[in-house]
Ligand SMILES: Nc1ncnc2c1ncn2[C@@H]1O[C@H](COP(=O)(O)OP(=O)(O)O)[C@@H](O)[C@H]1O
């Protein structure tokens with residue numbers, strides 16, 4: 001892990017503010033605070049923590065789906081904290097996301113092929129070039145291109161996640177934010193998807209932020225790991241060291257499965273956000 005960081009944050013923070021009108025109390029929720037991470041190009045940073053610890057907020061800030069309220073984000077050696085407009089759109093094609101529930105993250109009214117082609121169309125790639133790319137992406141992700149005319153609800157959850165990964169790869173990103181990408185899948189399918197992610201990472205030189213509530217997956221997938229609690233990083237190290245010799249009691253509790261780690265996310269909001277990923281419309 002000596003490569004220069006592709007993704008780096010300094011003092012990154014996000015405080016959500018709500019209310020404050022009609023005389024109501026203004027509420028502030030600190031979701032992420034003072035996070036410094038650096039993910040080397042081609043490497044994987046694992047991120048683990050109980051539900052509500054700020055993992056998704058952190059990842060979505062990295063790909064500029066959520067505006068930070070403190071600190072900075074650097075991508076490929078460049079400060080992207082405040083970029084906007086065409087600059088953001090052009091940068092964001094290099095940063096994509098894979099969601100927990102593949103079926104909910106795909107458009108059910110579009111065929112598999114159309115789902116994968118959508119980000120291509122947003123960047124003006126259509127017709128035969130688009131069809132060729134979709135076919136290559138489907139093969140890369142272990143899908144039979146003859147399935148392109150089928151709909152998401154006609155294929156399995158694992159196949160759907162392959163489609164979602166193919167779509168995330170369509171614009172040839174450098175960085176993928178993988179937000180619990182196998183948590184909704186059958187255990188028998190999880191390993192296949194994780195192996196696919198490892199294979200395409202090796203083939204394409206991708207950089208990952210891999211979020212999970214399952215610490216044993218971190219050891220399988222990641223080089224280094226950060227453990228989050230109440231929006232802060234409470235422990236970091238190589239995945240092996242954190243797995244074998246956790247220093248913080250919270251991490252030990254996570255390992256022992258004492259803490260409640262997952263809760264259903266807000267899928268409607270995620271899906272709306274996804275439209276933003278595809279169009280660059282934020
Ligand atoms: N849009 C939002 N508005 C207000 N609070 C939010 C919003 N999104 C997340 N939060 C809060 O921020 C904290 C971190 O959430 P999240 O990043 O989703 O955690 P995790 O992914 O680790 O479960 C939680 O307390 C959550 O309720």
Ligand SMILES: [Mg+2]
Pocket residue numbers: 055056057179265
């Ligand atoms: Mg989350």
